[in-house]
Amino acid sequence: MKLDKTTTRVFIRIFCGLALLSILNVFNACSDLDPDPLEFNLPPESFGSIADLEKGVFGLYGLLRTSAVFNTFYAPAWGGDDITTFTGGNKQDFREFDQRSVSSSNARLLGNWNNLNTIINNSNIVLSRAEGLSLFDLDQDKIDELLGEVYFLRGLAFYHLARTHEKMPVSLTRLPDPNIENSTRQEVFLQIEEDLMEAESRLPTINESLATAEVRGAARANKGSARALLSRLYLDWAGFPLKDVSKYSKAAETAKRVIDEKGSHGFDLVNRFQSLWEIANRFNNESVFTIAFDQSAGIRNFKYNRVGYPGEAPFAGWDETFAEIRFFEDFPEGSRKEATFRTDIDWENLSNQQSPVFAKITGPIGDLPMEGQWHITERNDFYMRYAEVLLIYAEASARSGNTSAEAWEALNKIRRRAAGLPFSTPVTSPIPQLDKDGVEIPGLTYVDVTTGDLAELAFTERKWEFAGEFLRWNDLVRMERVEQALSNRNPQISMDAGGNLLTVPNPINGSLGLDNYFSPLPQAIVDENPNLLD
Incomplete structure (x- = not known):
């Protein structure tokens, strides 16, 4: 399917728009005035057509975008030695991660938990509603591909949560169990592996519906996307806390297959590192899975541009995502450092806080506007x-x-x-x-x-x-x-x-020991289900 540039943009807008609307239109049972005979014979609460299933899949992508629209999605990353935040203002939730003192009442922790579990629960609904489609003479290959996307998105959501919480429940039912108990980390990783392997077996080599000269980088998952995420899972599995070193060979083997088949999946490195952060290159072959945004369709990203600038004049930024000073100092000189940081900004002499500025967040000099609603971008993740x-x-x-x-x-x-x-x-x-x-x-x-x-x-x-x-x-x-x-x-x-x-700027005030590597479950969730407190 080859689309020109204008048609591609319209397609993306439809893709994004359906993603937001389909949760209301698809996950609730409804019937037409003239019922489809196929739908009439399906079990209750089943999809009536492949088109309905596809709308459900678009809805899941929409939920992922909703989860990723703010830095809430990545809040635990402020614990690293590369990122810091402002010492005051409304950045308390980020500072808790930054200073290794994360409380169970952290609002970002709860928001991320709710958003990702919404993806998981709705993935379970889509899988349940799709069961009846196998009974009829439909394009089973197309159904398989769509279900592969569901398994991929559910596996990604489980995995993203597991990188924050050591123990968590694994819900696989259409109606979540209000008294569910936590699974062990081993059980969680086995489920993620199963979902990603199921996705790999069903997904196409490349998803032709969003793979054009203008839209590259797997905005819809393909086999290579699933294998790449599996390789990351195995690398984590081999490390703390499970330490199953046999998974190193699995990580290497899975990554190698992506490398060997990169041409089929449309993957490769871009030639110039800095171009990755330029808005014109927001779709590129280097992204093996892209969370896509589109301002003209109302699908906007709030994690870049203004949030990476200092709050003081002349910048009027939001002081949210800065670089650690020592990290900046240790960073090897060269073109990659110039592309990573805004070395044109005299950050050492800022008044409010002396922290280096990430070009990966603000965008290269002059690439993103610094006026109007400049906290909104269509930068992809x-x-x-x-x-x-x-x-x-x-x-x-x-x-x-x-x-x-x-x-x-x-x-x-x-x-x-x-x-x-x-x-x-x-x-x-x-x-x-x-x-x-x-x-x-x-x-x-x-x-x-x-x-x-x-x-x-x-x-x-x-x-x-x-x-x-x-x-x-x-x-x-x-x-x-x-x-x-x-x-x-x-x-x-x-x-x-x-x-x-x-x-x-933000000295450590919590433990750096192994007992503080993972965040507590949100208190509001434990209050609803005390079985999760163990």
């Missing part, structure tokens, strides 16, 4: 990038004892692009390294590496590659490195105009 698939393959291969040339090459592709070089061309000689002012740094810089601890090199590369993308906290948890990272946050060289060394 790249829920997972192909760069992560490459680094999972490199790290998991090494941790499972396989340091192959292909694993090294996966790492080196990321390193080359970070240096501003073509990612597919090997670099056999050292190159000069320049600082932010273009001055050469003494010593030789080797871009390609083929010796050393591949697993640790890949782990560290993730630190820089995904800075500010809400992933670092989960990496620190799985490798049990929270204390190592967060107890070493003091600025080393950043000073104000008076020569005063800057200090950490």
Whole structure:
């Protein structure tokens, strides 16, 4: 299905509009004045057609967008050593994660819980209502593909919750059990694995309905999307707290299959790192699963632009998402650093708070407007990038004892692009390294590496590659490195105009121990069902 640019935009608007409306129109039983014979013979509360099932699937994508529209979706990521928030104002919920003192009454915790469980519960409804469609002479391949999307979205919702809570209930019924008990983490991960494997078996290699020259990056999940998310799951599974190291080989194997079949799925690295954050490139081949937004259809994203700027004049930003000073200082110089941070802003001499500014949040200089409702954008969320698939393959291969040339090459592709070089061309000689002012740094810089601890090199590369993308906290948890990272946050060289060394804006006031890696269940949810308190 090939769409021109205008038709593509209309299609996206229909896709987004249906996503918002279908919850009301599809999940409630209704009948036409002239009933369809097929619907007449279906069990009660069943879909009457493939079109109804597709509307239900669009509704689930709409619920995911609703969940992801604010930073609530990623609030636990403020626990990482890359992200911080404002020391005052209305940022208390983010500061709790930032300072490792998350309370069960945290509003972001509750909001995320409710939003993700709404996706899970409605996925169960869609699966239940689709059961009768198998009884009739319909396009079963199309039905399978649509159900694959349901399993993918349910698995994603379970997984996103599991990265916040160590124990949680696993509801798989049409009507949720009000007295349900928590499942163990092993049981939760087994269910996520089952959902993603079911999705992989049913999804198409590429979803043709939203795969055009203008709409790239799997705005609807395909087989590669499911495999990529599975590889991330296995990497977490091999780490804390389950520590099933056999899953490293599973992570490597699954990531490798995505790499081998990237062309079929429409995946690859983009040539220029900075282009990922440009609004014109909000659909790109590097996103293996994209949560898509569209301002003209009223589907707007509230996580970028203004929220990343300082609140003081002349910016008038919302002081929500800043970078840690020490993280900025330690970040290797080069084109990737320039694309990650707004080094044009004199953040060291801000009055309210001296914190580096993420270009990944504000957008590159001049790319997003700073007027009107500039807290609203149509920037998409790249829920997972192909760069992560490459680094999972490199790290998991090494941790499972396989340091192959292909694993090294996966790492080196990321390193080359970070240096501003073509990612597919090997670099056999050292190159000069320049600082932010273009001055050469003494010593030789080797871009390609083929010796050393591949697993640790890949782990560290993730630190820089995904800075500010809400992933670092989960990496620190799985490798049990929270204390190592967060107890070493003091600025080393950043000073104000008076020569005063800057200090950490939000010092840690909670435990950095293993007992504080996961957030409590929301108190309001436990009050409704005391069985969840264990």
